[in-house]
Structures are given as C-alpha cells and as structure tokens.
Amino acid sequence: VDGVTPLSRAAIIAVGSELLTPTRIDTNSLFITEQLNLLAIDVVAKAAVGDDRSELAHVFRALLDRADLVVCCGGLGPTEDDVTREVVAEVLARALVEDEAITARLRARFAARGYTGAMPEINRRQAMVPAGARVIENTRGTAPGLWLESGERVVLLLPGPPRELKPMLTAIVEGPLSARSSGASLARRIVRIAGRIESHTDEALQPLYREWEQGRPPVTATILAALGQIELHLSTRAASRESADAVLAAAVAQSSAVLGADVFSTDGRTMEAVVGDLLAGAGLRIAVAESCTGGLVTSRLTDVAGSSRYVERAVVTYANEAKTELLGVPEEMLAQHGAVSEPVALAMAGGVRTRARVDVGLGVTGIAGPGGATPGKPVGTVAIAAITPAATRSRLFRFHGEREQVKFQASQAALDMVRRMLSGV
Amino acid sequence: VDGVTPLSRAAIIAVGSELLTPTRIDTNSLFITEQLNLLAIDVVAKAAVGDDRSELAHVFRALLDRADLVVCCGGLGPTEDDVTREVVAEVLARALVEDEAITARLRARFAARGYTGAMPEINRRQAMVPAGARVIENTRGTAPGLWLESGERVVLLLPGPPRELKPMLTAIVEGPLSARSSGASLARRIVRIAGRIESHTDEALQPLYREWEQGRPPVTATILAALGQIELHLSTRAASRESADAVLAAAVAQSSAVLGADVFSTDGRTMEAVVGDLLAGAGLRIAVAESCTGGLVTSRLTDVAGSSRYVERAVVTYANEAKTELLGVPEEMLAQHGAVSEPVALAMAGGVRTRARVDVGLGVTGIAGPGGATPGKPVGTVAIAAITPAATRSRLFRFHGEREQVKFQASQAALDMVRRMLSGV
Numbered sequence: 001v002d003g004v005t006p007l008s009r010a011a012i013i014a015v016g017s018e019l020l021t022p023t024r025i026d027t028n029s030l031f032i033t034e035q036l037n038l039l040a041i042d043v044v045a046k047a048a049v050g051d052d053r054s055e056l057a058h059v060f061r062a063l064l065d066r067a068d069l070v071v072c073c074g075g076l077g078p079t080e081d082d083v084t085r086e087v088v089a090e091v092l093a094r095a096l097v098e099d100e101a102i103t104a105r106l107r108a109r110f111a112a113r114g115y116t117g118a119m120p121e122i123n124r125r126q127a128m129v130p131a132g133a134r135v136i137e138n139t140r141g142t143a144p145g146l147w148l149e150s151g152e153r154v155v156l157l158l159p160g161p162p163r164e165l166k167p168m169l170t171a172i173v174e175g176p177l178s179a180r181s182s183g184a185s186l187a188r189r190i191v192r193i194a195g196r197i198e199s200h201t202d203e204a205l206q207p208l209y210r211e212w213e214q215g216r217p218p219v220t221a222t223i224l225a226a227l228g229q230i231e232l233h234l235s236t237r238a239a240s241r242e243s244a245d246a247v248l249a250a251a252v253a254q255s256s257a258v259l260g261a262d263v264f265s266t267d268g269r270t271m272e273a274v275v276g277d278l279l280a281g282a283g284l285r286i287a288v289a290e291s292c293t294g295g296l297v298t299s300r301l302t303d304v305a306g307s308s309r310y311v312e313r314a315v316v317t318y319a320n321e322a323k324t325e326l327l328g329v330p331e332e333m334l335a336q337h338g339a340v341s342e343p344v345a346l347a348m349a350g351g352v353r354t355r356a357r358v359d360v361g362l363g364v365t366g367i368a369g370p371g372g373a374t375p376g377k378p379v380g381t382v383a384i385a386a387i388t389p390a391a392t393r394s395r396l397f398r399f400h401g402e403r404e405q406v407k408f409q410a411s412q413a414a415l416d417m418v419r420r421m422l423s424g425v
Numbered sequence: 426v427d428g429v430t431p432l433s434r435a436a437i438i439a440v441g442s443e444l445l446t447p448t449r450i451d452t453n454s455l456f457i458t459e460q461l462n463l464l465a466i467d468v469v470a471k472a473a474v475g476d477d478r479s480e481l482a483h484v485f486r487a488l489l490d491r492a493d494l495v496v497c498c499g500g501l502g503p504t505e506d507d508v509t510r511e512v513v514a515e516v517l518a519r520a521l522v523e524d525e526a527i528t529a530r531l532r533a534r535f536a537a538r539g540y541t542g543a544m545p546e547i548n549r550r551q552a553m554v555p556a557g558a559r560v561i562e563n564t565r566g567t568a569p570g571l572w573l574e575s576g577e578r579v580v581l582l583l584p585g586p587p588r589e590l591k592p593m594l595t596a597i598v599e600g601p602l603s604a605r606s607s608g609a610s611l612a613r614r615i616v617r618i619a620g621r622i623e624s625h626t627d628e629a630l631q632p633l634y635r636e637w638e639q640g641r642p643p644v645t646a647t648i649l650a651a652l653g654q655i656e657l658h659l660s661t662r663a664a665s666r667e668s669a670d671a672v673l674a675a676a677v678a679q680s681s682a683v684l685g686a687d688v689f690s691t692d693g694r695t696m697e698a699v700v701g702d703l704l705a706g707a708g709l710r711i712a713v714a715e716s717c718t719g720g721l722v723t724s725r726l727t728d729v730a731g732s733s734r735y736v737e738r739a740v741v742t743y744a745n746e747a748k749t750e751l752l753g754v755p756e757e758m759l760a761q762h763g764a765v766s767e768p769v770a771l772a773m774a775g776g777v778r779t780r781a782r783v784d785v786g787l788g789v790t791g792i793a794g795p796g797g798a799t800p801g802k803p804v805g806t807v808a809i810a811a812i813t814p815a816a817t818r819s820r821l822f823r824f825h826g827e828r829e830q831v832k833f834q835a836s837q838a839a840l841d842m843v844r845r846m847l848s849g850v
Contacts, residue, residue, distance in 0.1 A: 018647065020467070020468045022459035042445070044474070044477075045473065045474050045480055045484055046444070048471040050470075055469055058487070058490070058491055294720075294726070294728070294736070295715070295727065298741045302719025302832070303828065303829055305794070306796065312747060313740065313741055313742050314719075315738065316727075319737050326738065356747065371731065372733070
C-alpha cells in the first residue's frame with residue numbers, strides 16, 4: 001500500500017485461563033509464526049494471559065507498544081469469560097457495535113443445525129465488534145475473526161480452536177496481510193540428520209556457516225539436537241518468496257553435500273515416511289521382529305498412510321521362547337551370545353523375513369531399562385540387523401536416556417539402517 | 426516473614442530467540458506453574474521473548490508491574506547472546522558485580538572435567554550478578570540461578586535447560602519461596618475417564634459442580650477432552666498443602682462414585698500403566714494381535730518399566746495371510762465377515778493367546794485410513810476383542826479423525842477393554 005510502512009514486527013497473545021495451568025500450553029503461536037514468517041514478519045514476543053480483562057488489557061497495551069501487528073487468539077466465544085473483543089475495543093478506544101451480518105449468519109447456522117427454537121441470545125455477544133473492524137468469516141465455528149487497523153498498526157483477533165484458526169489465518173495471510181507486507185519473505189527449511197552427533201555435524205558445517213553469514217541475503221543456521229536426530233534449521237529473508245526459497249534450496253544442497261548419507265530428510269518428511277517411500281518406490285515389502293522396541297518400529301512405519309502396501313507383518317518377541325518359536329532363533333544362540341547380540345538380531349531379521357516371504361527383514365533386540373542390564377551389556381545396549389535382497393547388516397548400539405528414549409532411539413536407528421541399505425549408502 | 430505480604434501472583438518469561446520460531450515452544454513454564462501452585466502462587470501471565478535486550482527489558486518491566494514474583498528462564502549462558510542478567514540488573518537499577526564464589530566454582534568445574542588450561546574467559550560472564558542477588562547453585566550446568574528482591578517483589582533467574590532448571594526450582598520452592606508464601610497451597614488432581622463422551626461426563630458431574638463451587642474451600646473443575654480420554658481437572662486452594670490435598674481427595678472420590686468404572690486413573694497414571702499394574706498384580710501375562718494399530722498397543726504396554734514381566738509377545742498382522750498363518754484365523758471367516766469384524770478380532774485374540782500360552786489375549790483389527798474403507802465399514806471402524814481366564818468380550822467401534830488419531834483411539838479402547846475385564850466391571 002502506497003505510503004504505509006510494511007508490517008514487520010508481530011506479537012502474539014494467547015487468551016485463556018487454561019493456558020496458565022501446569023497441563024496446557026499455547027501451540028497456535030507456532031502455526032501463526034510460520035504463516036507470518038512467509039511474509040517476512042518476525043514475531044518479537046509471545047504472551048499467554050487468562051480470561052481476565054485487566055491482565056489482557058495490560059499485556060495487549062504493552063505489546064502494542066512494540067509490534068506493528070498484534071495477533072490475539074482465543075476469548076472470542078459467546079460467554080462472559082470471553083473478553084477479547086471488549087478489551088481490544090477498550091484499549092483501542094472503539095465502541096462495540098452489533099454487526100448485523102454476523103447475527104444473521106449465526107441465526108442461519110443455528111437454524112441449519114436444527115436446534116429447536118432460535119439462536120441462544122448469548123451468542124449475540126459474538127456479533128458485537130469494535131467499530132471499524134473488518135469481519136473474517138469462520139466456516140468451522142461461531143466466532144468470526146476480526147481485523148482492526150489503528151494508525152499503521154494492525155490487530156487481528158482469531159478464535160482459539162486450531163481447526164477454526166488455521167483456515168482463517170491462511171486466508172488472511174494470502175489476502176489483506178500480504179497487501180500490508182513488504183513483499184519480502186522469510187523462508188525456513190529443516191535438514192534432518194541421523195547417525196552423526198551434534199558436535200561432528202557442527203564441525204562439518206563450520207565453513208558453510210561462514211559462507212552463509214556473508215551471503216546476500218545471509219542464511220541463518222541453527223543446529224538443534226532432537227531425540228535420535230539432529231536438525232539443521234536454515235532461514236533467510238529475501239525480496240520474494242521465490243528468491244528466499246531458491247537461496248535456501250542452495251544451502252540445503254550444500255549441507256547435503258557436506259553431510260552426505262547422514263541427511264535423511266530435507267522436505268519435512270519423518271524417518272518412517274522416508275523409509276516407506278523407499279520401500280514403495282522399489283516395490284519391496286518389509287517384516288519386522290522387535291524385542292526392546294516393543295512394537296514401536298512397526299507402529300511408526302504404519303503411521304504413514306498407505307503403509308499396508310509394504311508392511312507385511314511384525315512380531316514382538318519379548319520372551320526368549322517367543323524368539324525361538326516365532327522366528328526360529330536357535331536356543332543355543334540365545335544361550336551363547338545372549339538375547340541382546342548381533343547374531344540374535346540377524347537371526348530375528350532373517351527369521352521374520354523368511355517366514356513372511358518378504359524382501360526386507362529387520363530385527364531389533366536390546367535393553368530398554370531401567371532393569372535388565374547384564375555385565376558388559378548396560379541399559380541402552382541394542383543390537384539391530386537388517387537383510388535386504390542386496391545386503392545384510394548388523395550393528396551394536398549404546399543409547400542413553402530413560403526407557404522411552406532408548407526405545408525411540410533404537411527405532412530410529414533401525415529405520416535408518418533400512419534407509420541406508422535401500423539408498424545403497 | 427513478618428510484615429511482608431505473601432507472594433501470590435507470578436509471571437513467567439522464557440528467554441530465547443528459538444522460542445519465537447515455528448518449531449520450538451517454551452515448556453519450562455508448565456513445570457514452573459506446577460511448582461508455584463504448590464505454594465498457592467497463581468501464574469497471571471507468561472511471555473516468550475528473543476535474546477534481545479530491548480524486548481526483554483520491555484516485557485520484564487511490563488510484567489513486573491503486574492506480578493509480585495517474576496521468573497525468567499534462559500539467557501544465562503556465557504555468550505553475548507545471553508542477556509538476562511544484564512537486562513534484569515538494568516531494569517532493577519543494580520550494578521553487575523563479579524561473584525568470586527561463582528568464579529571459583531566454575532574454575533573448579535572446568536578443572537575437574539580435565540579441560541586443558543583454565544576456564545574459558547567467556548564463562549566469567551556467568552559470575553557477573555546483579556548486586557544483592559542470592560546465588561542458587563546449579564549442580565548440573567555452569568549457569569547459576571539468581572534470587573533478587575526488589576521491595577516486596579522477588580525476581581528469579583533460572584537456566585533454560587529443563588534438567589538444570591527443575592532441581593534448582595524444586596529447592597527454591599521448598600526453601601526461600603516457601604518462606605515468602607502464604608503457607609496456603611493450590612493443589613490439583615486429574616481424573617482420567619475412558620468410554621464416555623464429554624457431554625455425558627459433564628452432565629453426570631453437574632450436581633457435583635454446584636456442590637464444589639459452594640464448598641469451603643471451593644473446588645474448581647474443568648473438563649478437557651483429550652484423544653481417547655476425558656480429563657476432569659480439579660483444583661483447590663486451602664490453608665495448607667495437607668488440607669488442599671484432603672479436599673481434592675474427597676472430590677476425586679465423589680467423581681469416581683458418579684462416573685464409576687469409566688474412571689481409569691486418579692493418580693496421574695496412564696492407561697498402559699493401569700493395565701500393566703492390573704496384569705502384574707494378578708500375575709497374568711498378555712499377548713497381543715494387532716492389525717490397524719500396527720504395534721501401537723504393544724508399544725504403549727512396553728513403555729511401562731517392568732512390562733517384560735507380563736508382555737509375552739505380539740504379532741502385527743497387516744496382511745490377511747499373516748492373520749491366518751500367525752494366528753490361525755480361518756480364511757473362510759475372513760472371506761465371510763471381512764478382516765474388520767468381531768469374529769476376526771475374537772479369532773485373533775484367541776489365536777495369539779493360545780499360541781503364546783498366556784492368560785490374556787487381545788485382538789485389534791480395523792481401518793485406520795485414509796484408504797481401506799468398504800461399504801458399511803468407513804474409515805475408523807475398528808473391531809476389538811479380549812479373552813481373559815474369566816471372560817470373553819468383543820465390540821465394534823467407530824472412531825473419528827486422521828490415521829494417527831484412529832490408531833491412538835483404537836489402542837486406548839483395546840487397553841480399556843482389558844482394564845475393565847481385569848477389574849471385573
């Protein structure tokens with residue numbers, strides 16, 4: 001818009017007393033941040049306040065001082081507890097006026113749902129909007145969104161339920177917000193890495209960091225260690241979404257060249273989706289024999305839609321006799337090497353592969369803890385083996401952490417072994 | 426403390442630029458809230474700001490206006506990015522002074538770790554504290570915590586990593602914070618409910634709500650619908666932790682009396698832990714046959730430490746032939762009733778129970794989606810059956826949601842079926 005400074009600094013306020021308890025957290029702000037970043041709008045602060053007029057007014061005022069866009073989510077329902085409309089009207093010194101179009105839409109909505117009688121009078125509160133607000137239709141609920149301008153500032157009120165908020169915000173970002181942005185874009189990509197520790201990843205990327213810092217536009221890189229994987233977060237701000245995407249695509253390619261086969265995803269896919277795509281792409285089927293992971297490897301594989309094409313079966317053999325009965329692991333082998341050993345993992349992978357008559361067999365056996373450690377085999381020791389038409393591999397790992405963390409890391413390493421073998425690396 | 430108003434209103438500020446990206450969120454505030462509530466200190470607002478002096482100063486000032494306790498977490502590291510100490514000193518108009526005891530501890534820590542040479546000079550920043558601060562030792566990292574008093578207000582600076590923050594805060598809550606509190610306590614309990622929808626739960630509890638509201642002290646009740654379960658959150662504020670606990674224990678007992686066998690946990694245990702305790706308590710072993718849940722039921726059962734005592738084995742039979750081969754489900758039955766049917770679920774439960782020679786057999790077969798629906802059997806249709814020494818049950822469910830949500834709800838319903846049978850309800 002001519003003569004108006006593009007919006008660049010946003011603050012997000014989540015409204016709801018439940019967000020101040022020990023069990024609930026605002027997560028809408030993650031989606032909101034992602035969407036605002038598409039328009040190169042940075043989030044400079046986030047806050048959560050209860051359903052309390054005075055607190056909300058105070059925090060809203062404080063953040064309006066620092067941001068040219070304030071997004072409030074929640075507190076737009078029909079009850080007395082829903083205070084966002086009133087507070088924002090008061091702070092911006094606007095009258096609350098009934099929007100007849102909203103009232104009509106609400107009445108139609110209640111009629112269509114076949115409620116006996118008319119719309120509850122309480123819902124009329126949702127039609128009261130600060131004077132001058134632009135109304136944003138909510139196709140999935142009763143609370144409309146509101147767009148307010150105050151000088152060069154924009155205030156956006158959105159409902160709290162994610163399924164209502166998301167389509168509304170997406171429409172706003174593509175429409176009015178885009179018109180108020182600089183045309184620039186802040187893009188992000190995540191490179192996911194397995195089988196390499198954080199410090200080695202960091203070391204390998206040092207020369208790229210320097211190059212990216214001095215680039216035009218510069219690329220910001222952050223390494224985050226997550227369970228069973230390292231994430232390299234890349235972001236850049238460029239004159240258009242296309243050029244930002246191109247700059248990041250180049251940085252992703254450079255990272256992949258340096259980190260090689262340890263990079264398993266550059267497009268947001270999870271490890272299980274990557275393995276699933278490799279199996280489906282090659283027309284291969286897999287069967288899994290799990291001990292310490294207790295079904296987690298297979299549960300992750302089957303989280304992917306369409307996995308019934310390539311997951312044939314799995315067995316979870318917690319007891320030694322189940323390993324012998326269901327997989328044909330020889331009792332002597334169990335006695336000689338112990339259940340947590342590469343030979344047993346190989347026999348499990350081979351046993352399930354042969355019996356299921358599939359292409360790929362995967363075996364995992366280990367000690368998830370807290371009990372079960374034996375001399376020389378502490379908690380976290382896990383043997384993994386995989387057999388594909390082309391190759392056989394096995395490896396003994398040692399993971400750290402609590403039971404569920406050991407389970408997850410073992411499942412990640414098992415899937416990663418299959419990924420590497422199917423990728424021929 | 427004589428003459429000093431007890432602390433009652435807290436604000437929490439999480440410091441770190443990563444908390445303003447689309448992928449990371451502050452979760453420390455949940456633990457902090459839980460701990461403060463033990464002393465009847467309410468959280469009135471939460472905020473997240475980047476590693477930015479000006480933003481942090483602004484938000485800190487704004488929240489210091491509204492709270493008598495401000496807890497900042499993060500930004501206490503040794504680098505230039507770590508600005509919390511400086512900003513807080515500036516806002517409270519204190520000089521930053523080197524605390525020799527911290528420097529000595531840091532030097533000793535580096536020496537003990539066998540780093541060559543001395544402590545990096547940069548770490549000396551961590552010994553600079555606002556004048557008058559009480560230092561709180563960090564046994565798990567280099568950043569000490571700080572306790573500052575400003576008039577009747579308290580400002581608490583804690584490191585960001587949860588494993589460092591948690592033990593420090595626990596010690597503070599039991600020590601100096603307890604001395605500044607009213608002696609009262611805000612206690613919470615969660616009643617977990619399965620097999621009953623939110624509106625029916627709400628309806629059944631209506632008379633109790635009224636009674637609790639008028640109680641002395643009153644009990645606040647909130648119903649939250651989570652995936653596969655309803656949670657009733659109860660809280661109360663009383664003169665002591667003991668009396669708050671007693672008031673809530675009575676409310677929990679009342680809820681359980683009204684909701685009966687649908688209540689599966691009143692002590693924080695998950696469904697899988699409850700089922701595990703029932704199996705272990707009765708000396709029973711279980712085997713599981715899963716189709717659409719893909720291993721999730723068994724993975725959840727084996728998330729519980731000690732589950733190798735009662736989980737014998739599981740089979741994941743995605744393909745029909747696996748159901749026949751591994752579980753003895755007759756081909757005619759699959760042809761006649763379809764794989765997603767109560768007879769097949771029963772045959773799966775019976776097959777795995779007999780073959781594993783265990784007490785309890787559980788079978789789950791369904792359509793997780795998005796594909797796989799057949800006429801009369803939409804996505805989300807799941808048949809579940811369980812056989813115990815005392816009884817046999819089966820039931821056809823219809824769940825809503827995406828693939829992973831259907832999987833989770835099916836696993837929850839399967840575990841709940843076993844829970845009810847073992848509890849004799």
